[in-house]
Amino acid sequence: MAHTEGQQHPISIYFWIWGLLFVLSAFSYMVDYLHLQGYLRWSLIIIFMLLKAGLIVSIFMHMAWERMALACAILIPTGALLVLIGLMAIEADYTFFTRGIFFGAG
């Protein structure tokens, strides 16, 4: 059972990913520490976040070695969340706009 279903990988890969996650977290922290602002700040935050998330899911959670059926069943449904985020962003923009008119008119 353990041989057919267990995940066996050399320990060095875990140390490598651990180190990479440390470096990426340090980079994320530096974004704040160096007071980067605007689109540079936001894009760097998202890039480091996605890299960290990708390393955790693919290596630590072994998704890179799972069969395609499992990876698709877990990863594809999260696409629906992007739709939710998009819809809510439009809604929030509209709320902000109407609040501006309402409070502006006093």
Add this chain to the structure above:
Amino acid sequence: MPEGMQGIVADWSSDQRAFKKVPWGKAMMWIFLLSDTFIFTCFLTSYMTVRMSTTVPWPNPSEVFALTIAGHHIPLILIAIMTFILISSSGTMAMAVKFGYEKNKKMTAILLVVTALFGATFVGMQAFEWTKLIVEEGVRPWGNPLGAAQFGSSFFMITGFHGFHVSVGVIFLIITAIKVIRGDLDNERPGFLTGRKGKYEIVEIMGLYWHFVDLVWVFIFAFFYLW
């Protein structure tokens, strides 16, 4: 072919298996984590919505979570340390899984306990952070002196739910460590709750949950603390 209720059971439990090369419990943990992803995304999305739509300035997290250590004012330092602690716990967890499949009882147990200690440290630091915010800064779920009222409700809801996940994880890490030390996984002793035979795959299933908690923190760190 059986009909009625018997038929339903027979059809759904017939000799089919979608997720090959994955133990049953591991597939179920993945599906649970998918549902948890939806919950956390709902929280983070509602946070995005209130932050985008408020006309009151949002408190600057970099300043709110700053600490003065040895006379130096360092922005966001507590959260940075918490991030490194949680990542370290993920590292030790990944190695516990590896030693588990090698049936190395001693190393698996040690690494599980170290992971639990990191997790407990994280929760402790979060308790410190909450206390500082509530007592010193006067942040409440319905308002705060720093800016937009929604800051408090988003903060307590999101970090509270995440901290709860970490706490539950610590408890299950200790339970898993006890099972390893007691030899349940070598002797296939049935579990106290499910009665399923003890196997080293439970260490990997535990690991999936723990890495997920770390994964959620990556998103909270990016969107709540850094944005």
